[in-house]
Amino acid sequence: MRPGQAVTGTVTGIADTVAFVDVDGFTARIRQPELAWRWVGDPSSVLAVGQEVTAAVLGADLVREELYLSLKATEENPLIHLADRIGELVDGVVTKLLPFGLFVRIEDRPDGLEGLVPEAESAGEAVQVGDPLTVRITEVDLARQRFLLSRRRALG
Template identity: 35%
Template sequence: MDWQSESPELWAFLESLRHGEILSGTISVIERFGVFVALDDGPGHPAFPGVGFITIPELSWRHIDDPTDVVEVGQRVSCEFLQFDTYNAEARLSLRGTQPDPFQAFADHTTVGQELRGTVTRVFPFGTFVEVGDGIEGLIPSAEVHGRLASGPGESFRPGDEATFVVTAIERPQRRMFLSRR
């Protein structure tokens, strides 16, 4: 569809937005792939239930299983404008962009070699995720389970296991922390 000619008011509104601008609106629909937002100052969308859209990763800094863990239909939100999606004629938004990144604050007080108590959250063939703070997770690569490649993801850890781990690396730009068994 040629959104520019079909809905010139919508197109003009989206072109006027600037990266980083804060927009307010109401959550109109929650889908498994993201959340539609009816923006206060924007026109309606001819095909979607809102001119704003938040992808799942942009809802929260923390890992979430379902969008309803963060928002609900009818909720008022303020979001950061990321970009104009010209294909869908929508404003891509970020709810997490309006909140401080808890990983960076955690990294300010954590050093390589530090021991942390944690709980295993997820186990995959490539490694094990461990929560070591409020929503802060680190990865133990499979090769680090016993200093050798594990035969399978469940060899040493199961979700819910608690133990002490050592921080082996913190990568701030990528928001990653690597751990090893104590």
């Protein structure tokens, strides 16, 4: 099997940060970051034991007879379309407050895309997790798989 090749297998187990898949007798692993383009906290929210999946091969350890797979590699990267929207105003919901800024989910769904509003772009407003917020998309970094938002630029 070679990197990029699509394989089909059956989920045999799920742990905190990894799912195990049987692919023709090999134990394959899908690590948490490879489950989806969006953040997945618990692999069991995406997969179930006994489920058949098709994933792309990332690599193999022939000594251990293990494959490393990616579900997200079989899907289109949602940030590609977001890159065309730089400068747009979007509505979102505050999901995390951190010392360096806050995260805002800009899609109206639990697994929506979350972008960072750096502290310098926050406009100094007191916000809490769950608050609705209008922000401007300011940067999309496909290489680092992240995007930046601005509350300050959304107001002015």
